[in-house]
Amino acid sequence: MSNDNESIIAQDPWHSLKQFTPARIALGRAGMSLPTRACLDFQLAHALARDAVNIPLDFARLEQRLNLQGYQTLTLQTQAENQSVYLQRPDLGRLLSASTTACLQHTVPIPVDAVVVVADGLSSTAIEHHAEPFLSLLLPELQQKGYRLPPVCLVKRGRVAVGDAIAEHYAASLCVVLIGERPGLSSPDSMGIYFTYQARSGISTDADRNCISNIHNNGLNYQQALKKLLFLLNEAEKLQLSGVNLKDETTDAEPNDRLKQANFLLD
Amino acid sequence: MYKTRITHQTYDFKSLRNLMAKATPARSGDYLAGVGAVNNLERVAAQWVLADVPLKQFLNEALAPYEQDEVTRLIIDGHDSAAFATISHLTVGDFRNWLLSEQATTAALTAIVPGVTPEMAAAVSKIMRIQDLILVAKKCRVITRFRNTIGLENRLSTRLQPNHPTDNPAGVAASLLDGLLYGCGDAVIGINPASDNLEATLRLLHMLHDVIERYQIPTQSCVLAHVTTTLKAIEQGAPVDLVFQSIAGTQKANDSFGINLELLNEARLAALELNRGTLGDNCMYFETGQGSALSANAHQGLDQQTCEARAYAVARKFKPLLVNSVVGFIGPEYLYDGKQIIRAGLEDHFCGKLLGLPMGCDVCYTNHAEADQDDMDMLLTQFAVAGGTFIMGVPGADDVMLNYQSTSFHDALYLRQVLGLRPAPEFEQWLQQHGIFNAENQLQQRPDVPALFKPSLQNLNE
Numbered sequence: 001m002s003n004d005n006e007s008i009i010a011q012d013p014w015h016s017l018k019q020f021t022p023a024r025i026a027l028g029r030a031g032m033s034l035p036t037r038a039c040l041d042f043q044l045a046h047a048l049a050r051d052a053v054n055i056p057l058d059f060a061r062l063e064q065r066l067n068l069q070g071y072q073t074l075t076l077q078t079q080a081e082n083q084s085v086y087l088q089r090p091d092l093g094r095l096l097s098a099s100t101t102a103c104l105q106h107t108v109p110i111p112v113d114a115v116v117v118v119a120d121g122l123s124s125t126a127i128e129h130h131a132e133p134f135l136s137l138l139l140p141e142l143q144q145k146g147y148r149l150p151p152v153c154l155v156k157r158g159r160v161a162v163g164d165a166i167a168e169h170y171a172a173s174l175c176v177v178l179i180g181e182r183p184g185l186s187s188p189d190s191m192g193i194y195f196t197y198q199a200r201s202g203i204s205t206d207a208d209r210n211c212i213s214n215i216h217n218n219g220l221n222y223q224q225a226l227k228k229l230l231f232l233l234n235e236a237e238k239l240q241l242s243g244v245n246l247k248d249e250t251t252d253a254e255p256n257d258r259l260k261q262a263n264f265l266l267d
Numbered sequence: 268m269y270k271t272r273i274t275h276q277t278y279d280f281k282s283l284r285n286l287m288a289k290a291t292p293a294r295s296g297d298y299l300a301g302v303g304a305v306n307n308l309e310r311v312a313a314q315w316v317l318a319d320v321p322l323k324q325f326l327n328e329a330l331a332p333y334e335q336d337e338v339t340r341l342i343i344d345g346h347d348s349a350a351f352a353t354i355s356h357l358t359v360g361d362f363r364n365w366l367l368s369e370q371a372t373t374a375a376l377t378a379i380v381p382g383v384t385p386e387m388a389a390a391v392s393k394i395m396r397i398q399d400l401i402l403v404a405k406k407c408r409v410i411t412r413f414r415n416t417i418g419l420e421n422r423l424s425t426r427l428q429p430n431h432p433t434d435n436p437a438g439v440a441a442s443l444l445d446g447l448l449y450g451c452g453d454a455v456i457g458i459n460p461a462s463d464n465l466e467a468t469l470r471l472l473h474m475l476h477d478v479i480e481r482y483q484i485p486t487q488s489c490v491l492a493h494v495t496t497t498l499k500a501i502e503q504g505a506p507v508d509l510v511f512q513s514i515a516g517t518q519k520a521n522d523s524f525g526i527n528l529e530l531l532n533e534a535r536l537a538a539l540e541l542n543r544g545t546l547g548d549n550c551m552y553f554e555t556g557q558g559s560a561l562s563a564n565a566h567q568g569l570d571q572q573t574c575e576a577r578a579y580a581v582a583r584k585f586k587p588l589l590v591n592s593v594v595g596f597i598g599p600e601y602l603y604d605g606k607q608i609i610r611a612g613l614e615d616h617f618c619g620k621l622l623g624l625p626m627g628c629d630v631c632y633t634n635h636a637e638a639d640q641d642d643m644d645m646l647l648t649q650f651a652v653a654g655g656t657f658i659m660g661v662p663g664a665d666d667v668m669l670n671y672q673s674t675s676f677h678d679a680l681y682l683r684q685v686l687g688l689r690p691a692p693e694f695e696q697w698l699q700q701h702g703i704f705n706a707e708n709q710l711q712q713r714p715d716v717p718a719l720f721k722p723s724l725q726n727l728n729e
Contacts, residue, residue: 013716014448016727017441021431024663024675025445032680032710034663042640042663046672049634087599087635088295122635182598183634184670263436264727265444266477 004028009035017264022186045185048125052180052188054083057124059154065132071139072151074107076100076166078158086157093159096166104169113147114174114233115167119158123180125189130215131178134191134222138176141230147174160194160209167199174233175199181213191215193225195232197242208243271316278312283320284330287386288570289313290393292610296558296571296601303570314394318360322351325386331567331577336518337528342384342580351382359390366391366403366621376407380623385516385576388618392572397610400617401653407620409656411588412547413487413508415453415693417656418625423688424657425679426591426627427452430668434461436474442662443478444720449676450704451660453694454589454627455509455552457489461668468492469505476506482719485693487544487588489552494526494534501537508543509552509588510534516555516577519565528581535585546693549588549625555579556593557611558601571601572611576618583624589657590624592616594646595632596671605642608632612646616655627657631673640664640672647674651682658682683708 012026027038034042063073077097080086086093096104116139118131135152142149153166160177167175174197181190193212196204210232215225228250236242269280280286288302290313297303304310326346329339348355353375357365365371392400410418417424429442439458446452456475460467468490475488487508490497494512501507512531515521531551538550560566560574569577575592582590592615595608602608612628619626630647632638647658664675682688689695689708698704701719705711716724 010710010712012445012448013714014444014724016724017444020435020441021438022667023429023431023438023442023445023661024665025441027663027677029677029680029710032677032684034675034677038663042665045665046634046639053635088603089299090600091299182670184667185634185665185672186667187670188634263440263474264723265440266474266481267723267726 004030004035004037042185045188048188049183049185052123052125052183055124056083057120057127057156059156062118062127062131062154066135066152069132069136071135073154074151075154075156076104077156078162080157083157090159093157094161096162104166107150109170110150111148112150112170112172114142114149114176115153115163115170115172116142116149117153117155117158117163117166117175117177119155119160119162119177119179121158121180121192122182123189123191125183126180126191126216127178129189130191130222134178134215134225137222137226138229141226161204163194163196164199164204165201167196168201173198174236176229187214187216187219189216190219193229195229195236195242197236197240210242210246210248269316269320271312273308273312273315276308278309278316280313280316283324283328284568286313286317286320287330287390287393287573288568290317291570291572292393294557294571294601294607294611295599295603296561299600300561300566300571302568317390318358318363318394320359320390322354322357322359322362322387325384325390330386330569330573331517336567338516338518338521338577338581341528341584342386342577345580345584346384347381349382350379353379354382359387359394362387362391363394363399367399371403371406373406373408376621377623380621383621385580385618385622386573388621389573389576392614392617395617397613397649400613401649404617404620405652405654407654409620409623409625411549411625413544413549413588414546415485415691416546417454417588417691419692421688422691423651423655423679423682424454424627424691425451425660426454426589426657427456428458428659428661428666428673429456430459430661430666432461432668434467434471436470439471439474440478445662446660446676447484448703448716448720449660449680450690450698450710451676451679452484452486453691454657455487455489457491457511457552459491459669463492463496465496465499468496468500469503472500472505472507483697485697491554494530498534498537501541506543507538507541509550510538511552511554513554513559514578514581515559515563515565516574516581517560517565517567517569519567520560520563520574521581523563523565528584531581531585549586551585551587552589552591553582553587554591554593555582555615556597557615558597561601562597572614575615576622579619579622579624583622588625589627590619591627591629591657592619593629593631595636595638596629598633599636602636604637605632605639605645608636608638609642609646609649613649613653616650616653620654625656628655629659629673631659631671633671643672643674647678647682651686651688680710
């Protein structure tokens with residue numbers, strides 16, 4: 001349906017306020033309830049977010065896309081055996097499955113500096129949309145810096161901390177995890193990046209990590225995210241730490257300027 | 268001691284803490300913690316045993332050690348045995364019967380408040396059905412005041428929550444005005460700041476103060492920053508109405524939030540000093556939620572609902588204007604689906620009211636929970652039938668800063684229509700005076716914006 005019949009619904013004469021916020025304001029009303037269009041808009045956004053959580057990521061396709069670019073991959077699984085378990089047991093999503101661990105142990109332990117891990121997390125759509133394009137910017141940068149990298153590890157039903165076990169296996173000092181973030185109604189495909197220095201399974205905590213969040217088409221773009229991540233990698237090597245004591249000092253010019261904007265209610 | 272035999276099987280629960288956890292209706296957080304019943308029969312066995320436990324036992328067997336936990340000390344040391352006398356001879360099962368009986372009038376329920384401990388409230392709720400939780404909560408009456416009167420019979424208040432992803436003042440103002448024009452905001456106009464720093468908090472505090480002053484709105488403001496940030500804001504002379512803090516039911520969990528009872532007391536005294544309430548001095552706003560202790564790894568073997576009820580002991584010490592159980596925000600590892608969220612929301616409301624608190628509910632869910640708008644409509648309706656004190660008002664139910672779904676301005680108006688619930692009297696008068704609501708508390712039918720706000724919108728269009 002395109003529009004509500006205007007003789008039945010009441011419009012809100014303050015549409016001009018929509019320029020200031022992405023919030024769902026001035027929706028109008030049918031009686032005192034949501035008009036049909038606003039109601040279905042919401043259901044549409046919720047459907048996209050639910051599907052992002054529940055439709056599994058096509059790991060074979062992601063591998064193929066990365067392999068075509070010349071990057072080696074390794075697909076791993078966690079101990080969360082299905083989606084329902086994954087959602088209710090975050091602890092299992094942090095642990096690699098027995099078969100995966102065995103498979104990792106068979107790989108030759110070449111000396112490496114950094115591991116790059118991609119986990120589906122809570123949004124397969126985020127990884128589907130943003131992992132490969134972001135990696136095609138990130139991996140050449142890492143190689144250029146002379147970092148030795150093992151294959152990119154793709155983890156099914158993984159949480160952030162699953163990267164710790166992988167970094168530990170390779171004895172890598174830098175661990176970068178790309179993961180699908182909990183989807184919001186307006187951003188079902190938001191990707192996050194978590195960086196941990198000297199990540200160790202069962203020892204590293206959230207306080208040891210730095211997070212770059214909100215990477216999607218209406219959020220942080222790939223170049224901004226890359227700049228932040230490279231800054232953190234450099235600083236971490238200098239300071240030999242990551243987490244709360246490693247501050248992101250790259251600037252985001254845009255929000256500060258807008259903060260100075262006037263407030264129409266008080267002018 | 269906590270033993271029974273059902274269908275040729277003996278159930279022997281090793282402690283009151285263990286018994287409480289096993290008797291709790293199923294929820295994912297208790298399984299994550301490894302404390303929930305392994306099957307339905309074990310759960311019902313625990314409920315049978317729990318029903319026979321004397322209420323007095325909760326004063327003798329602390330669920331978290333007295334020596335190690337200041338919340339336990341607060342509960343035990345603050346217990347009023349005179350108020351307890353009416354129910355001191357009852358078991359948990361008797362207590363349920365008493366609560367449902369004609370003896371438990373509003374006055375009787377008010378009188379026992381200081382004699383009820385959180386564990387007693389949690390225990391009886393575990394053997395109550397949804398309709399019991401609704402019926403008893405509806406009989407409880409808790410009235411609080413700051414610049415208006417919250418919690419009167421047949422009233423429902425709303426927190427206007429005009430969050431913005433970058434705290435942009437015009438963005439906040441847009442949602443704020445949208446909410447006011449839909450008749451929302453008598454509980455509090457409360458913003459979750461995008462970044463918890465002093466500068467952002469000060470800016471938002473001044474803005475809310477100026478709006479409330481300019482338009483003479485009989486309500487109060489709150490910026491939901493950490494209590495230490497709010498204390499600094501007070502030191503700098505900021506206009507703080509309500510002090511906000513998230514609280515939990517164990518000392519260890521409160522540690523992880525960076526708070527303790529001493530700090531909360533200090534913050535309350537600082538806010539009282541400002542003397543900004545015109546009708547009363549309830550100047551605290553607390554938020555809680557089942558699972559918060561476990562998520563801080565500080566549940567100490569307790570089930571999440573008992574932990575939640577213990578948080579209300581912390582709340583009531585500081586005479587809050589509002590307490591909000593943010594029930595579905597925490598995610599499916601604690602409350603998996605609509606069914607679990609609905610029951611938890613009604614349990615929290617019941618326990619809070621029984622303990623004398625002005626309980627609101629953030630009827631909400633995240634996108635990774637098995638829940639949708641229909642589930643929220645069920646909780647929303649049942650919560651209002653139970654006499655819930657306040658709900659959230661978020662534009663279109665979509666919080667664009669916190670990324671979760673709560674209740675909309677329209678949702679509150681739905682409840683006003685079907686249940687005849689009015690806003691706080693002072694706010695109601697303001698709404699009617701400015702032609703936002705008509706005399707029947709329905710939105711006024713009009714082609715334009717009420718005169719009060721016309722100039723600010725006109726400036727904008729020029």
